[in-house]
Amino acid sequence: MKPDGKVVLLGDVNVGKTSLLHRYMERRFQGTVSTVGGAFFLKQWGPHHISLWDTAGREQFHGLGSMYCRGAAAVILTYDVTNFQSVVELEDRFLALTDTANRDCIFAVVGNKVDLTDACACVPEAEDGHLSEKPISSSVPTKVKKQVRMDDAIAFYKKILKYKMMDEKDAPAAEKMCFETSAKSGYMVDQLFETVFDMVVPTILEQKAEGSSQTVDLHNYKTAKNTQPGCCR
Amino acid sequence: MEAEDLGLPPKGGMDLPEDGVDPPEQKISPGCTETGEDELIVALDKQVELSAAQNNGPLSVADGKVDVQEELSEAREESSEKDLSDSASTDNTLEDSCEFSRPLVMGGGPSEEEEVAAQPRPATHRDEDVTAESWRAHRKHVFVLSEAGKPIYSRYGNEEALSSTMGVMMALVSFIQSGDNSIRSIYSDDRKLVFVQQGPLVLVSVSSTLQSEQQLRQELLYVYDQIISMLTQASITRIFERKKNYDLRRLLTGSEKILDRLLNLVESDPCFLLGAVRCLPLQPPLRDSLGSLLQKAITPNLVFSILVARSQLVTTVQEKTVIDDCRLEPTDLHLLLNLIGATSAFQTGEIWTPICLPRFNPDCYFYAYISYLDADCTVCLILLSTDKESFYSVSDCKKRIEEGMRTQNYLQALSSGLKSPSYSVGMVGAPDLRHFIYKPLDIPDNYRQLPQFTSPELEGPYCSESERHRLFDLYHYLHSRIHSTLRPLRLIYHVAEKETLLAWVTSKFELYTCFSPLVTKAGAINILTKLLRWIKKEEDRLFIRYPPKYSTTPNPGKGSKGVRTDGAENGFFGGL
Ligand SMILES: Nc1nc2c(ncn2[C@@H]2O[C@H](COP(=O)(O)OP(=O)(O)OP(=O)(O)O)[C@@H](O)[C@H]2O)c(=O)[nH]1
Ligand SMILES: [Mg+2]
Numbered sequence: 001m002k003p004d005g006k007v008v009l010l011g012d013v014n015v016g017k018t019s020l021l022h023r024y025m026e027r028r029f030q031g032t033v034s035t036v037g038g039a040f041f042l043k044q045w046g047p048h049h050i051s052l053w054d055t056a057g058r059e060q061f062h063g064l065g066s067m068y069c070r071g072a073a074a075v076i077l078t079y080d081v082t083n084f085q086s087v088v089e090l091e092d093r094f095l096a097l098t099d100t101a102n103r104d105c106i107f108a109v110v111g112n113k114v115d116l117t118d119a120c121a122c123v124p125e126a127e128d129g130h131l132s133e134k135p136i137s138s139s140v141p142t143k144v145k146k147q148v149r150m151d152d153a154i155a156f157y158k159k160i161l162k163y164k165m166m167d168e169k170d171a172p173a174a175e176k177m178c179f180e181t182s183a184k185s186g187y188m189v190d191q192l193f194e195t196v197f198d199m200v201v202p203t204i205l206e207q208k209a210e211g212s213s214q215t216v217d218l219h220n221y222k223t224a225k226n227t228q229p230g231c232c233r
Numbered sequence: 234m235e236a237e238d239l240g241l242p243p244k245g246g247m248d249l250p251e252d253g254v255d256p257p258e259q260k261i262s263p264g265c266t267e268t269g270e271d272e273l274i275v276a277l278d279k280q281v282e283l284s285a286a287q288n289n290g291p292l293s294v295a296d297g298k299v300d301v302q303e304e305l306s307e308a309r310e311e312s313s314e315k316d317l318s319d320s321a322s323t324d325n326t327l328e329d330s331c332e333f334s335r336p337l338v339m340g341g342g343p344s345e346e347e348e349v350a351a352q353p354r355p356a357t358h359r360d361e362d363v364t365a366e367s368w369r370a371h372r373k374h375v376f377v378l379s380e381a382g383k384p385i386y387s388r389y390g391n392e393e394a395l396s397s398t399m400g401v402m403m404a405l406v407s408f409i410q411s412g413d414n415s416i417r418s419i420y421s422d423d424r425k426l427v428f429v430q431q432g433p434l435v436l437v438s439v440s441s442t443l444q445s446e447q448q449l450r451q452e453l454l455y456v457y458d459q460i461i462s463m464l465t466q467a468s469i470t471r472i473f474e475r476k477k478n479y480d481l482r483r484l485l486t487g488s489e490k491i492l493d494r495l496l497n498l499v500e501s502d503p504c505f506l507l508g509a510v511r512c513l514p515l516q517p518p519l520r521d522s523l524g525s526l527l528q529k530a531i532t533p534n535l536v537f538s539i540l541v542a543r544s545q546l547v548t549t550v551q552e553k554t555v556i557d558d559c560r561l562e563p564t565d566l567h568l569l570l571n572l573i574g575a576t577s578a579f580q581t582g583e584i585w586t587p588i589c590l591p592r593f594n595p596d597c598y599f600y601a602y603i604s605y606l607d608a609d610c611t612v613c614l615i616l617l618s619t620d621k622e623s624f625y626s627v628s629d630c631k632k633r634i635e636e637g638m639r640t641q642n643y644l645q646a647l648s649s650g651l652k653s654p655s656y657s658v659g660m661v662g663a664p665d666l667r668h669f670i671y672k673p674l675d676i677p678d679n680y681r682q683l684p685q686f687t688s689p690e691l692e693g694p695y696c697s698e699s700e701r702h703r704l705f706d707l708y709h710y711l712h713s714r715i716h717s718t719l720r721p722l723r724l725i726y727h728v729a730e731k732e733t734l735l736a737w738v739t740s741k742f743e744l745y746t747c748f749s750p751l752v753t754k755a756g757a758i759n760i761l762t763k764l765l766r767w768i769k770k771e772e773d774r775l776f777i778r779y780p781p782k783y784s785t786t787p788n789p790g791k792g793s794k795g796v797r798t799d800g801a802e803n804g805f806f807g808g809l
Contacts, residue, residue, distance in 0.1 A: 013487050033576050034487025036463075037586020037601075040624070054582065060463060060484040064587065067621060 003042060003051035004204040007196060008069050010097060011078030012089040013057035016112040019183035020078065021054050024193045029184045037061055038068045045197045048204050065097035072101040073200045074108065076192070077160070081111040081180060084147040087156060095163055106199050107160050108177045109153045110192060115182040118143035153178040172199065359489065363390040363398070374439040375456060375496055378403060381478040385434070386456075386489060388496055392482065402437050406430065418446050429453040432466060433473035434481075443706050445713035448506070452499045455564070458591040459495050462568045463488055465589045467596035491575040498571060501705055503670045506712055507743070509686040510563045513545035514656055517773045519646055524548040526643070530633040534620035536599070537561060538630075542612045542651055544570050548777065549683070562592035563684050573603055573613065583631070585624045588617075602627040606635055607644055611651055658689040661767045663760040667693060667732060668747040670708065671768055673776060675741040687768070687775040694731065704732075708745050711736035715743070726754065733757065 009017040018032045018039075025041060035056040043050045053068045055061070069075065075098050079086040090109075098105065157174040161167075168174075176195070181188040361368050368390055376395070377386040382403035384392035392399070406428060409416040419426040427438045427449040436453040444452075461469070464484060472479050499505040527538040527550045539561075540547040549561060569588060576584070584603040589595065602616040602624065614634060616627050638644045658668055672686040695704050707729055714722050715738050727734045733748045735757055746764065748757055768775065 033490050036572065036576050036588075037584060039582035039584045040628070041582045056487075056586075058484070058487050060488075061586070064621075 004048040004208070005073040005200045006051045006053065006071055007074045007076065007200060008053045008055060008072045008101070009076045009078060010055055010065065010069075010090070010094045011057055011076075011110075012080070012083075012086045012093075013059075015057065015078045015080040015083070015086050016183045017057065017076075017078050018054050020110070020112060020181060020189055020192070021052065023183045023186055023189045027186075029186070034058060037064060043197070046201070048201060050197055050200060050204075059093075062093065062097075065094065066100045069097050070100040072098070072105055073203045074106040074196050075101055076108045076110055076196060077156075078110045078112055079148060079153075080113050081146050081148045082113055082116050082144045087148050087152060091156065091159065095160060098164075102203065104203060105164075106172065106177070106196065106203075107157065107164075108179060108192065108196050109157045109160070111148055111150075111153055111178075111180045112183055114146075114180045114187060115184045116144050117146035150178060150180065153180075358389050358493075359391055361390040363394045372440070372442055373496070373500070374437075375453070375492075376402065376437040376439075377456065377460070377492075378435050378437070379473065379479070379481060380433045380435060383478055383480055385481045385485065386492055388493065402428075403435065406435055425449060427453065429457065431457045432470055434460070434469070442500075442709070443713075444709045445717070447716065447718065448709055448713055452496070452505070455495060455499055455505060455568070456492060458564060458595075459492060459568050459571065460485070460488075461591040461595050462565075462572065462589050463491070465596050465598060466591070491572055494575045495568070495571050498567075501701060503686065503688060503705075503708065503745075504563065504567055506709065507670065507672050507684070507686050508563050509672050509684040510566055511545050511688065512685055512775065512777055513542050513547050513647075513651070514687070514771075514774050515547065515647075517778075519643065520548050520777065522641065523638075523643060523647075524550055526634055526637045526641075530630040530637070532618075532623065532626040532630050534618045534623055535616055535627060535630065536619060537615070537617040539566070539569075539615040539617070540612070541570065541615065542647060544574065545655070546683075546685075546777070547612075547647065561683060562590070564592045565590035566683075569601070569615065573615070583628055585627075587621070590617075600624075600627075602631065604628075604631050606631075606638065607648060609648075612644065612647055655688075655690045657692060659692075660689070661760075661764050663763050665749045665752045665756060666746065666760050666764060667749060668695065668704065669764060670745040671764075672743040673741065673772070674739075674743060683777065685776050704747060707732070707734055707747070711745055726757070735761070737761070 009021060011017050013034060018035050019029060021041065022032065023029055025043070035054060035058075038053050038055040038061075041052040041054070043052055053072075055065060055068050077090050077094060079090055098107075154174045157178055158168065161171050179188055179192045179195075181192055183189060371389050373388070375386070375388040376384070376399055378384050378399045380403070382396075382400045384396050384399045386392060387395050387399075405419075406416055415430065416428045418428065423441050425438070425440050425444075425446060427440070427446055429436045429450055431454070434457060436457055438449045438453050440449055469481070472481070472484075503509075504511050523540060527540060527548065531538070531552075536552040537549065538551075539549045546566070551561065568591070572588065573584075582604075584601070586601050586603070587598040588601040589598050599617040599619060600621050600623065602614075602618065604614050606612040606614055614631055616630060618627050638647075658666055668689060668691060670686060670688045672684065691701055691704070695701050707727070711725055711727060711734060714725050715736050722736075723738055725734075725736045727736070728750070730750075732750050733752050734746065735748070736745045738744070742765075744761075744765075746757075746761065748760065752760070772778070
């Protein structure tokens with residue numbers, strides 16, 4: 001059985017991609033080892049089979065990134081809120097890998113490890129509510145300062161849209177697609193994956209519909225798609 | 234099967250060349266120490282007459298008196314050996330022999346320390362204080378640095394904190410190099426420093442174990458090969474050609490655990506020492522069926538299919554054009570399994586990763602598909618393809634294999650074989666036999682067989698980590714004597730403090746045995762005979778005798794060398 005839609009996790013070494021996926025799939029947080037290459041998972045989502053690729057952040061495997069992203073319906077760009085460089089890397093190193101993704105690929109920007117951050121150092125307003133709900137484990141005495149704020153993530157999301165030459169009006173709202181998570185506590189992890197999957201479903205349906213008409217219209221459709229002005233490739 | 238088949242002398246009649254008993258010693262030692270195999274057999278034959286008298290002689294007394302006597306004679310054996318053999322080498326004087334019996338006896342000491350240190354270590358050993366005494370006290374340090382002196386890896390402590398130490402190492406290397414020479418080792422009172430230079434990398438081992446320089450060198454080569462398995466030699470060379478002081482850690486971050494695990498394994502798994510693969514003991518029909526299942530589930534560019542269970546090989550099949558002039562090297566398999574073991578934290582997925590098999594071809598990548606077939610993650614399927622894009626078709630092969638295993642109930646059959654961890658030495662039926670390692674050497678050459686070995690589970694006194702270390706120290710020592718380049722031995726009878734060991738290599742096998750300390754020489758020989766018979770009886774189960782191979786649709790342009798994609802072309806390091 002061929003998977004229906006592809007979701008790819010990208011991000012620098014150690015930001016917690018594997019941990020996020022592990023938290024979501026196995027409901028646990030446990031020691032991980034730096035991923036080699038990429039790991040493929042199949043997730044049943046309603047009637048659909050969504051394939052999930054957890055990729056390695058190591059520079060060593062960089063060459064594979066565009067392969068994992070080929071035809072992706074959604075890309076989850078992950079950074080570590082306690083490490084500003086991890087967002088810089090997303091922009092410098094990982095964004096270009098998504099060139100092989102679907103034209104209408106969905107992007108989510110995820111700041112992981114919020115459990116580590118000092119709650120007071122967080123952005124006020126919206127974040128406050130979430131963070132106080134979350135049981136910040138008191139066993140971690142050393143809270144570190146948050147280096148990446150939600151605003152930075154939103155700005156980065158807008159940059160992605162620009163890079164993809166997508167109109168902000170057509171794309172999902174930044175506020176909806178930027179997440180702060182903790183694979184350790186589980187905070188916002190389900191919301192992240194469920195939001196992404198839900199948004200991938202229409203693309204899957206569209207693909208399936210196209211698939212059934214492909215025998216007739218394959219050629220026309222493809223050429224039409226390739227000449228779409230919005231496509232930057 | 235006759236005892237003679239195995240080259241065993243008649244029962245009870247064999248004596249051992251390193252015998253410490255006075256009269257034969259003078260006669261025999263020169264013979265056995267300077268000769269090759271044939272002469273040794275003659276020497277052994279001569280021994281036969283002598284041994285009858287001996288059996289009632291000092292040795293049987295020694296039996297009663299437990300270790301003391303034997304230890305004494307052992308010490309003499311050792312020194313006489315050294316006298317004869319190593320007089321030429323300065324580092325092997327008589328002092329050595331006293332020192333020798335000491336650390337062996339005290340082998341548990343450092344290991345125990347290690348164990349204590351190991352408790353807080355896992356999370357922190359990278360952050361260890363490199364100025365602390367506990368850091369210095371580690372049994373074995375391993376460092377990897379670049380020719381420019383840049384730190385790449387340290388087994389303990391942060392490489393950054395060690396950059397000056399590594400700088401000194403590099404200074405040593407360069408200094409000797411400037412004299413058109415190369416540094417190989419430094420011996421101090423309690424440490425051996427071994428240097429290996431491979432291309433732009435320098436590897437250093439600082440060891441207080443009893444391992445020989447050669448063994449330490451071999452371990453460093455394993456470390457090098459593991460690095461190559463992740464990056465390829467070609468790309469490392471290329472990187473350093475472009476930028477001499479490149480920081481290779483950029484590419485290796487996250488891989489430290491793989492190297493850490495490797496270094497723990499080489500000290501505790503004989504597969505590295507012997508350069509041989511451990512097979513899962515299995516009834517031949519089941520193994521054959523699994524092999525043909527793998528053979529059927531193939532796809533273009535798939536070249537190796539490997540089925541392992543708990544790091545033991547179940548079966549492997551190779552695409553024929555590959556096997557014709559090449560074979561899967563044990564080292565490559567070990568490094569691959571180590572990599573898998575170190576990355577298996579999340580086992581429900583299917584892994585797709587580039588991997589280089591350094592002994593097969595150090596410059597190119599394969600693409601490895603790795604997936605567990607059972608819920609407990611004990612049975613692992615590895616499919617190696619040369620096509621980067623073939624994940625889905627290879628994944629499809631796995632589905633077919635899985636399906637086949639389900640319908641035939643193979644998985645159940647396999648896991649029942651896995652329930653009892655490997656097998657017990659008790660199956661041999663010799664109570665004084667505690668453990669052994671057997672590597673057959675009489676493999677038909679035309680099968681280009683994987684070198685294999687078998688070994689029972691460690692039991693009894695060897696359950697704790699420190700005791701295991703101690704036993705492997707002894708095995709390492711025996712191995713180093715057997716494989717000494719200066720003076721290889723065929724047979725060693727070694728009485729240690731808590732056990733007696735015998736190592737023996739013939740044209741048919743290489744064997745290391747560990748007996749309870751109370752065993753007599755005659756008893757040991759009896760057990761050997763029994764053990765060799767048992768192995769002969771079980772060999773179809775213990776080893777893969779005839780590995781299957783297959784041929785995909787003939788593709789004339791596809792020589793096995795040509796099959797491999799070139800590392801330079803597959804998009805890696807394009808940006809470097
Ligand atoms: N405190 C905290 N630690 C986390 C969290 N997520 C991951 N970690 C830790 O961060 C480290 C890296 O996590 P991984 O999930 O392996 O990171 P990765 O992004 O998959 O890394 P690569 O596979 O090398 O690209 C591990 O030690 C995790 O335990 C989190 O939400 N909170
Ligand atoms: Mg990972």
